[in-house]
Amino acid sequence: xxxxxxxxELSVQTSPSPLFxxxxxxxxxxxxxxxxxxxxxxxxxxxLPWPETALGIGSIAWMLARLTHQPxxxxxxxxxxxxxxxxxxxxxxxxxxFFVAFTVLxxxxxxxxxxxxxxxxxxxTTTEALISLLKSSPGARFVDLGAxxxxxxxxxxxxxxxxxxxxxxxxxxxxxxxxxxxRGFPHINWRMANLWQVSLADFDVVYAFLSPVPMPELWRKxxxxxxxxxxxxxxxxAVPGVEADExxxxxxxxxTRLYCYRLPGTANSTIKAESPAE
Ligand SMILES: C[S@@+](CC[C@H](N)C(=O)[O-])C[C@H]1O[C@@H](n2cnc3c(N)ncnc32)[C@H](O)[C@@H]1O
Numbered sequence: 001x002x003x004x005x006x007x008x009e010l011s012v013q014t015s016p017s018p019l020f021x022x023x024x025x026x027x028x029x030x031x032x033x034x035x036x037x038x039x040x041x042x043x044x045x046x047x048l049p050w051p052e053t054a055l056g057i058g059s060i061a062w063m064l065a066r067l068t069h070q071p072x073x074x075x076x077x078x079x080x081x082x083x084x085x086x087x088x089x090x091x092x093x094x095x096x097x098f099f100v101a102f103t104v105l106x107x108x109x110x111x112x113x114x115x116x117x118x119x120x121x122x123x124x125t126t127t128e129a130l131i132s133l134l135k136s137s138p139g140a141r142f143v144d145l146g147a148x149x150x151x152x153x154x155x156x157x158x159x160x161x162x163x164x165x166x167x168x169x170x171x172x173x174x175x176x177x178x179x180x181x182x183r184g185f186p187h188i189n190w191r192m193a194n195l196w197q198v199s200l201a202d203f204d205v206v207y208a209f210l211s212p213v214p215m216p217e218l219w220r221k222x223x224x225x226x227x228x229x230x231x232x233x234x235x236x237x238a239v240p241g242v243e244a245d246e247x248x249x250x251x252x253x254x255x256t257r258l259y260c261y262r263l264p265g266t267a268n269s270t271i272k273a274e275s276p277a278e
Contacts (some may be wrong), residue, residue: 019116025068026078029061054086107173116213119174122152122235125252130207130233131159133248133258138162140204145195145218146170150178150188152207157185166203168195200225209235216240228265233258 033056041048062079070078108119122130130152134140139162144153147167157165166189167182169175175192182188191198200206200222208218219239222232238244238259248258 022070022074022078025064025070026061026081029057029064029078030082032060033057050086050089051083054082057082104173108171110171117146117210119148119171120209121148122209123252123254123256124155125250126235126256126258127152127155129248129250129256129258131156133233133260134160134163134205137204139164141202142166142205142207143168143198143200143203145198145206145208146210147178147190149174150181150190152209153178153188153190154182154185157182157188161187163187165189166191168193168198170194196221201227204230206230206232207235208233208237210237212237212240222261222263226263228263230263232261232263234261 037053058079062075065075065078138160141164143166145168147153147169150167153165153167157163164187168191169178179190182190215237244259245262246260250256
């Protein structure tokens, strides 16, 4: 297992946020194209051809995204943003609807805007694998970091009624749906909170299904806070540079992998990272 160095801490604190980088990239492409197109068509006394301009901005943004090695999904977003914005402008939709759509999206996807952690759900096969894993320690203190709409924590608590489960969610709409779904479960502590501000010291099992982006920082938090012998399970996203103690490969449509990391030391309660089939 690797440990964080002071330089790692420094790089986390000083580098611009990932979202800011993407805004800067799109703005740079827009500036480049407009600063060439406006004088060119202005001097010729012709109106700016918006479809071609939007395509030009999309092409330059895509090139910049490729040159700066952005993830492939960001490359697609950069290439299509300006052309789509132009196409939507033709629909003559009342701007108030964009505000409504933006607000609704933000209520569900707050995590995507702030930390590149969108909402998508653990599937049934994976939830069953988690239940098998937790069966060996039915009274474990379990937390789902970024618990979405409660669709993982609820079946776990239904199958293992002695478990002490906590769900942490910071997107208001997802939190509300999760709260409604978990109301009848007195042993579920359903919290509206930022996962980075929740201490992990009191949990035997920490589960996260987030994205590749927060994994290095999350690992630092886990090492600092989780008790010896406790278990961290990451759905699909491995901690870079750290070998998992166990990787469970599930037989579902997306070939889910559960990366299991045991914190060094002896635990009070023992949770075994065993294959669900065992
Ligand atoms: C990929 S979803 C996983 C949902 C659920 N755990 C599941 O497996 O079905 C990640 C969730 O983390 C939430 N999230 C993102 N950043 C967060 C933060 N800083 N604090 C709490 N929740 C966060 C998102 O809103 C989203 O609901």
